[in-house]
Amino acid sequence: MTVKVRFFARFRELLGTDILAEPESGTVFASLVKDIAKKNREGYDAIFDGNGNFREFVILMRNGKRLEASDAVTLTVTDGDEIAVFPPVAGG
Numbered sequence: 001m002t003v004k005v006r007f008f009a010r011f012r013e014l015l016g017t018d019i020l021a022e023p024e025s026g027t028v029f030a031s032l033v034k035d036i037a038k039k040n041r042e043g044y045d046a047i048f049d050g051n052g053n054f055r056e057f058v059i060l061m062r063n064g065k066r067l068e069a070s071d072a073v074t075l076t077v078t079d080g081d082e083i084a085v086f087p088p089v090a091g092g
Contacts, residue, residue: 001022001023001025001077001078001079001080002020002021002022002079002080003020003021003022003023003032003077003078003079003080003081003082003083004018004019004020004021004081004082004083005019005020005021005032005033005036005083005084005085006018006019006082006083006084006085007019007043007084007085008084008085008086008087009086009087010046010087011043011046011047011085011086011087014040014042014043014046015036015037015039015040015043019036021035021036023035023077026076027076027077028072028073028074028075028076028077029060029062029067029071029072029073029075029076029077029083030054030069030072030073032077032083033047033060033072033083033085034048034052046087047085053069054069054072056069057087057088058085058086058087058088059084059085059086059087059088059089060072060083060084060085060086061083061084061085061086062075062077062081062082062083062084063081063082064082
């Protein structure tokens with residue numbers, strides 16, 4: 001299966017964007033993001049806290065729909081999913 005993972009803003013600078021991953025069947029959303037983020041310690045630390053949980057401010061999306069961090073630890077990814085990870089968004 002193929003899943004596209006996109007990081008935005010500061011996360012993109014640290015980890016890249018439009019990453020095509022080929023996770024095994026049954027891979028959980030949070031695990032996939034962790035595996036990719038581990039390639040850059042600063043990127044990992046920006047997204048995850050010391051306990052390996054998503055930081056409170058991180059915005060997660062799957063196929064254009066917002067996803068709660070609590071759901072990301074149980075939701076499995078499926079072929080063709082597009083995952084997006086955003087830092088907090090400010091506007092004015």
